Each structure stands twice: as structure tokens, then as C-alpha cells.
Amino acid sequence: MPKFGDLESAIMEQIWRADGPLLVREVLDGLDRRLAYNTVHTVTEILHRKGWLTKEREGRAFRYGAAAGRDKYVAGLVTEALSLTDDRTAALLGFVEGMRPEEAEELHRLLSAAREQDATA
Amino acid sequence: MIVALSLLSYALTLAVAGPRLLRAGSWADRSPRLAIAAWQALTVTVLASAALAGLALTFPTMTVSADLAELLRACVMAIREQYASPGGAAAGATGAVLSLAILGRTMWCLGSGLAGMARERTRHSRILDVVGHTDTHRDVVVLDSAEPAVYCLPGRRRRTVVTIGALQALDEAQLDAVLAHEHAHLTERHDLILGLARALASAFPAVALFRTAAEETARLIELRADDAAAARSGRLTVAAALLAVATGSIALAPAVALAAGGAGAAARVRRLIPPHQPLGSARTAAGSLAVAALFALPVLLLGGPAAAAAGQNLCPDGYVSTSTTAL
Numbered sequence: 001m002p003k004f005g006d007l008e009s010a011i012m013e014q015i016w017r018a019d020g021p022l023l024v025r026e027v028l029d030g031l032d033r034r035l036a037y038n039t040v041h042t043v044t045e046i047l048h049r050k051g052w053l054t055k056e057r058e059g060r061a062f063r064y065g066a067a068a069g070r071d072k073y074v075a076g077l078v079t080e081a082l083s084l085t086d087d088r089t090a091a092l093l094g095f096v097e098g099m100r101p102e103e104a105e106e107l108h109r110l111l112s113a114a115r116e117q118d119a120t121a
Numbered sequence: 122m123i124v125a126l127s128l129l130s131y132a133l134t135l136a137v138a139g140p141r142l143l144r145a146g147s148w149a150d151r152s153p154r155l156a157i158a159a160w161q162a163l164t165v166t167v168l169a170s171a172a173l174a175g176l177a178l179t180f181p182t183m184t185v186s187a188d189l190a191e192l193l194r195a196c197v198m199a200i201r202e203q204y205a206s207p208g209g210a211a212a213g214a215t216g217a218v219l220s221l222a223i224l225g226r227t228m229w230c231l232g233s234g235l236a237g238m239a240r241e242r243t244r245h246s247r248i249l250d251v252v253g254h255t256d257t258h259r260d261v262v263v264l265d266s267a268e269p270a271v272y273c274l275p276g277r278r279r280r281t282v283v284t285i286g287a288l289q290a291l292d293e294a295q296l297d298a299v300l301a302h303e304h305a306h307l308t309e310r311h312d313l314i315l316g317l318a319r320a321l322a323s324a325f326p327a328v329a330l331f332r333t334a335a336e337e338t339a340r341l342i343e344l345r346a347d348d349a350a351a352a353r354s355g356r357l358t359v360a361a362a363l364l365a366v367a368t369g370s371i372a373l374a375p376a377v378a379l380a381a382g383g384a385g386a387a388a389r390v391r392r393l394i395p396p397h398q399p400l401g402s403a404r405t406a407a408g409s410l411a412v413a414a415l416f417a418l419p420v421l422l423l424g425g426p427a428a429a430a431a432g433q434n435l436c437p438d439g440y441v442s443t444s445t446t447a448l
Contacts, residue, residue, distance in 0.1 A: 005250045012251050052251070073252045074266050078284060080245060081272040090315040091241035093306040093342075095271035095299055096386045099367040103387045107394075111360055114394045118357065 007035075007043050012052060012066070021056060021065030125216065128174035128419055132167045135415070136330040139163045143337070148408070150392060152400040153344035155408050157314060160334045160341070162412045164321055167330060170419045172223045178216025230324035231317065238316055242276055249274070249282065256283075259300065263288070269369035273303040275312035290369040295362035298354035305349035311342040340385060347389055351397065360393040 014030040015022055022030075024041045031040065044064055047053045053064045081094055099107075143149065143163065149156035180200065203209035253262040261281045264270075269286040273279065281303045283296075291299060306312070315338055322335040350359045367386040400408070 009251045070252055070265070073248050074264050077245060077248055077252070077264060077282075078266045078268050078270050081270045081282070082268070090312045090319060091238045092245065092272050092274060093303070093312055093315075095302055096363050096367045096389070099364075099386045101368070104364060104368040107360075107364055107387060107390045110394050111357065111364065111390070114360075115357055 007039070008047060008052075011040065011044055011047060012070070015053065015064060015066050016070045021054070021063035023058070023061050023063055025061075027064070122178070122212065125174045125177040125212075128170045128177060131418060132170035132174065135163060135167050135170070136328065139167070140330055140333045148400055148404070149337075149341065150344060151398055152405060152408070153341040153348060155400070155405060155412070157338060157341045157345060159408065159412050159415075160318070160337055161314065162415045164318065164331060164334045166415045166419060168223065168227060168321070172220050173419055175216040175218070175220030175223065179213045179220065226324050227321070231320040234316055234320035234323065238312070239276070242274055246274055246278065246280075249280070253282065259296075261300065269366045271299050271303065271366060273306050275307055275310065279307045281307070286369060287366055290365040291362055294354060294358050295365060298350045298359045298362045299366070301353040302346045302350040302359070305346040306342065309342075309345070311346070315339055315342060343385065343389060344392065347393060348397075351393065356393045356397060360390045363390050363393070 010031055011027055014027050017030075018026070024037065024044055027044060028035060028037055028040045044053065048055050048064060052067055054067050055062050055064055057063075081092055082097070140163075143156065143159055149159075200213075204213060249262055249264075253264055255261075256263050261283045264282060264284045266284040267286045268284055269290045270284045271282070271287050273281045281300060283299075287299070288296070315335075318331075318335040318338040322331040325331050347359055347363075350362075354362075363386060367390075
């Protein structure tokens with residue numbers, strides 16, 4: 001039995017990969033797993049409630065589409081990670097911030113000089 | 122009254138002179154771990170001294186006694202005596218307000234700060250669960266973004282996140298160094314250290330000390346994590362990794378990268394290039410003692426007069442106490 005988060009992720013993956021909104025049946029076919037229709041349907045509904053998926057009626061069933069592209073979510077996360085100095089709560093801790101090009105150039109020179117020194121020593 | 126005033130002046134002196142002392146010379150950069158502890162000790166001591174000063178005003182006399190009933194009676198006597206005069210009552214009320222305001226404000230801001238941190242982390246984590254790929258080999262989450270970025274989510278479900286852009290910018294040794302840096306953040310709970318410093322800064326925005334402490338803490342935890350990475354991968358490797366990630370983001374999104382403030386990154390690389398000169402063990406020990414003394418002084422201020430007055434009987438005739446003491 002896959003973890004709930006994994007299934008959410010797999011369903012989103014299917015819908016992002018598709019050209020347009022999908023029926024639950026189509027999502028299930030793409031998942032290539034032995035999952036019950038009801039399980040996939042429930043998780044799809046949860047994703048809709050959480051705002052990840054849009055839902056439109058088609059006949060007696062519903063088609064689910066992505067509320068936003070995957071790139072948009074990724075970009076949001078990366079922007080949060082890069083604007084850490086504005087983050088007053090310390091929820092995330094980053095590795096390094098940006099640097100001015102002229103400064104970077106000088107530091108590259110200093111670093112290669114130090115490396116050469118290391119190599120000769 | 123004297124105890125309250127000396128505690129208050131101690132808090133004031135520390136708040137004014139402390140930051141200057143801690144920022145003097147290069148010792149903080151050479152031993153960031155000690156410096157982080159020193160800033161924490163300084164801020165907590167200032168806060169505690171001010172709160173204790175209020176307490177000393179409110180409860181002028183405390184008794185040390187083995188007998189609880191006796192202790193309560195002596196306390197009540199002393200308090201009644203003080204509050205019989207209008208001046209004493211006013212001082213007591215002021216003290217109580219001061220203490221409660223400081224404690225309440227600190228608790229409130231700390232609580233809301235930590236709650237906000239947890240909320241933000243949960244929201245970020247949920248999105249990450251859906252869009253991130255788990256690399257079980259390196260135990261990181263990979264994001265499909267050309268922007269080089271590495272960061273970690275501290276807490277119960279701690280994770281390190283690396284973008285494809287960062288993976289491309291770094292070689293194997295550099296990536297190892299970056300992960301060691303994030304690992305230090307996670308295991309040493311730098312998020313809590315920084316969260317506390319920032320909560321104090323937002324609780325008392327008028328106190329320059331707390332703002333400075335928060336800024337310095339943010340800088341020092343990066344230095345500390347750099348040192349941890351350097352111990353594993355070598356200083357020049359860490360410097361190269363910093364350069365690779367920091368310069369990578371310029372090409373793609375200069376506005377975002379520079380808005381985040383580039384000065385810190387360059388200073389960190391500069392610090393790593395010359396050979397490391399950690400503080401000697403003697404100076405580290407001296408520094409640790411100084412940090413401990415910061416904490417100890419308010420306790421001595423409270424306890425000193427109490428010890429001096431031990432044995433004095435401050436209660437009215439007819440009531441005999443063996444060990445009543447005054448503050």
C-alpha cells in the first residue's frame with residue numbers, strides 16, 4: 001500500500017503530464033498500480049479540496065485538471081528559499097544568497113590562487 | 122530597592138556595552154559557536170535582569186526557612202510593611218507591571234513566532250511532498266528548477282532540498298560540503314536559535330540590542346555551518362561551493378538573488394580562503410567563563426544581599442525566626 005503523500009504526488013504527476021483535465025478512470029489507468037478506483041477517487045477529491053485540482057462536470061462523472069502548473073509550485077518554493085533574509089520566522093535555513101558579479105570574479109581569482117598555493121605546498 | 126536598581130542598571134549596561142564587546146575584534150568569526158552562545162547569554166541575561174528587577178520591587182523581602190508557615194508569615198509581614206506607605210506600594214505595583222509585561226510580551230512573541238514557523242514549514246513541506254523527487258541515495262529532495270538553491274527544512278521531518286540547478290553547479294565534493302553545511306543547521310537546531318533571537322527582536326523593537334543580536338545570530342549560524350562543512354570537506358571546497366551556488370543564481374534571477382542581500386555570501390567566501398585560525402583553547406575557556414559570568418551576576422545580585430542579611434530578624438517582636446533573610 002503506497003503512502004498517502006506518494007499517491008497524491010503520483011496523481012498530480014498524471015494530471016500535469018496530461019494535455020487536459022482527466023477522469024478518475026483515466027488517472028487510475030495511468031497510475032499503473034493495483035489501486036482501487038475508490039481510493040484514487042477519494043485522494044483526487046482531497047486534492048481538489050486542498051486547491052491543487054479544478055473540477056468540471058462531464059456527464060455523470062467529473063474531470064480534474066491542475067489548478068496551476070508544476071513549475072509554478074516549484075518556482076514558489078525556490079523563491080521562498082532564496083528570499084530567506086525577509087523570512088522573519090526562520091522556518092527554512094538556506095545555504096547561500098546571491099553575490100555581485102564583480103565580487104564573485106575577485107573571489108574566484110583569490111580562490112584559484114589559494115588552490116595553487118595549496119598544491120605547491 | 123537597591124537590588125532592583127542594580128539589576129536594572131546591570132541590564133542597561135549590558136544592553137549598551139554588550140554588543141560593542143561582542144563585536145570587538147575578530148574572535149566571533151574565529152569561533153562562531155562561542156559567539157552564538159555569547160549573544161544568547163547576553164540577550165537572555167538582559168531580559169532576565171529587567172524582569173527580576175521588577176520582581177525585586179514587588180517582593181522586597183523573602184525568607185529562607187525550612188518551615189513553610191513561618192516563611193509565609195515573614196513574607197506577608199515584610200510585604201505589608203512596604204505596602205503600608207504609598208511610595209512603597211507604587212514601587213511594588215510598578216515592579217509587578219514591569220515583570221509581567223516583560224514576561225508576557227516575551228512569551229507571546231516567542232509563542233507566535235514558533236507557531237508561525239511551524240505553519241510556514243508545514244505549508245512548504247506539503248507542496249514539497251507533491252512536487253519534489255526524493256533522492257534516497259543522498260537523502261535529499263530534488264526540485265526541478267534551473268535556479269541553484271540549497272536549503273533545509275528543520276523540525277521533526279527534517280529535510281534538505283537541492284535544486285537541479287545546484288546539482289549542476291556543484292561537483293561531487295562540493296555537494297558533499299553543502300550537505301554537511303545543511304546537516305549542521307539541522308542537528309544543531311539553528312532554526313530555534315535564530316527563531317528565539319528574532320522573536321526577541323520583534324517583541325522589543327525599540328531595544329537595539331535585540332535587533333543586533335538577531336542579525337549577528339543569522340550571520341554566525343552560517344559561519345558555524347561553514348566551519349562544520351570545512352571540517353569535513355576542506356575550507357577551499359566549501360568556498361568553491363559557496364561561489365558556485367551564489368554566482369549561479371545571478372545569471373538567472375539577479376533581482377531575487379541580490380534582493381536577498383549579497384554581502385554575507387562574499388564575506389563568507391573571503392573568510393574561508395585563508396587558513397583557519399580558531400581561537401586557542403585558553404581563550405575559548407576564558408570566553409566560556411565570561412558567558413557563564415553574564416548569567417551568574419544577576420543571581421548573585423539577588424542572592425548576595427540575601428546571604429548578607431541571613432540571620433537578621435526582620436519581623437516584629439514576638440515572632441522569632443531562625444533564618445529570615447532580606448533582599
